[in-house]
Amino acid sequence: MNENYNQVLYQEEDPKAYIEDYWTKRSEGFASLRKNELHSDKYQRWEKEILTQLPTGDNLKILDIGCGAGFFSIILAKHGHQVVGIDLTESMIADAKILAAEEGVKPTFCTMDAENLDFDDESFDVVISRNLTWTLPHPRDAYREWMRVLKKDGVMLNYDAEYAKDQKTSKLSGRHAHDDISKELMNQCNEIYHMLDISEKHRPEWDRLILMQMEVSECEVNPNVGQDIYKEKDMFYIPVPMFRIRAVKRG
Template identity: 40%
Template sequence: MNNNWGTQSFFIIAGYTYRKVSRKENEMELNEKIKDYWEGEADVYSRGIQEELNGPARQAWKELIGEYLPAERNLKILDVGTGPGFFPIILGEEGHQVIGIDITENMIACAKENVKQWGQQAQLLTMDCQNLKFEDESFDAILCRNITWTLDDPKRAYREWFRVLKPGGSLLVFDACWYLHLFDESLGQKYKEREEQIRRKYGRGIHAHADEEKGRVLSKRLYLSDKLRPQWDLDCLLKLGFSKVFAQRDITDRVWDELGRELNGLTPEFLVGAQK
C-alpha cells in the first residue's frame, strides 16, 4: 500500500497513529505564527509611528542614529523589520537610500502609504530577514528597531545581516527585554504591579497590541524572551566575526516621551552596535 508519507516518521500509541514533528517543522510553524500575529498588528503600529512622526521622537531618533553612521549622505541602508516605515521616512529625510523589509504584507502596505504620505521614497519589500534575497556586501548600514526579540532564529538573522553588510559597515540594533518578566519572578511581580497601575490610569495594558493575550502566549515561545540582553547580542555578534561591538544599555531618555517611559520603564530600550 502506498501511503504517500515518504520519509516522515510515525509512531503508534493506544491504537492511534501520530506523526513525529521535526525540529525544522516546529521552527516553520513558529515562524508562521509570528508572521500571522504581526499581520494583525499593522494598523496599531501604523498609528503609533504617526504619533512619533508628529512628535519629538522623530528628531530624537535622527540624532541618535546620526551619531553612529558616517557623515556622508546617500548611504545605502537596510531597515530590517521596517513595520509601518518609520526609519525609511526619517532616514530618507536625511538623504539616505533606504530599503525596508518586513515579513508581513500588511506592515509593508502600511509602510508604502506612510512613506508616500510623508513625501519620501523607499524600496519596501516583503521578505524574511532570516533569509535575505540580497547579494553579499550590499549595504553601508543595517538598522532595526524592536524586531530581534520577535525572531525564531536570531542567530541566523545576525549571520545573514553580517553577510550583506559591506566591510566597515555598521549594524545598529534597538530593542528591549520586552518579555523577560515571564521568566523572572521578581521582575514579573514588578511588572504585574506596574500593569495594574497603567490599567487604572489609562484603561489599557503596558503593551498596546491588538491581541494582548495572543501576543503573551506567543512571546513565551520566542528564543530571546528569556535571554539577558544586550549581553547575549554582544556575545553572538563577536562570534560571528564583527570587528567591533558595543552597547548602550538604556537609551530610554533619548527616544521615549514621558508616557513611553511610564509604560515601559521596567524594560528599557537598549542599543547594540557592531562594525564589520
C-alpha cells in the first residue's frame, strides 16, 4: 500500500486497516526478530515467566491473541498445551505457521480480530497476549471478549507497555528492537499512537479497573516484568517498561 492510500485510511477513520497495514509492512522483519528471540536467552526468561503464571494442569487450552509470528504459541506448544494463535494480519499468521513448523510444534493459527472473537463462551483455560492492547481501537470491548471465551477460574495474561507515552526507541543509539525499522514505519507507528484513545490512558491501572468491572475474582499487576526479561541492550531491547496484568475469571 502506498503512502497516499495510508493517508486516506487515516482520514476515513479506519484505524484497524491502518494498523493492519503497519504490521503487514513489519511482518518480515518482525518474524526474523522473533525467530532470533526463540534462540536467545530471552526464550528461557519468557518460558519461566509464563509457566509460573499459568493455572495448574497439563494440556491446557490456550488462546494467544495477537500472536504475531507465534513466539508465545511456540513456547506453550513445546510444553504440551493446546494452543490457538490469532492475529489480524494475514502475513503474521503465515510467518507463525512457518516458524512453528521449524520449531517442531503444531499450534493452530488463524486470522481473527482480537475485539471480535469467533469462539464459544468459556472455551479456553488461558488467554494470553503480548504487545497488542496498545494497538486496539476498542480495548474495553477486547477485554470483554477475552473474558467471555475464558473458562471459569481461567487466567488472562496480558503483557504490554505505555509505548505512546515513551517514544524513545527511534532515538536510541546502539542495538534495540526498532533498530532496523524505517523512518516511514516509525512515523506510521507514531500516528497509531495518536489516533487511539488507549494512548491517553494511565496504564496498567486503567486496564486493572476495567477488568475489575467484569467477571474477575482477582487482578494483579507487575509493572516491572520487562526489566527481568530485557536486561541487555541488544536487538530485542525496548526501554519502555513492560507490565504484566494477570486476571482470574470468577468461578
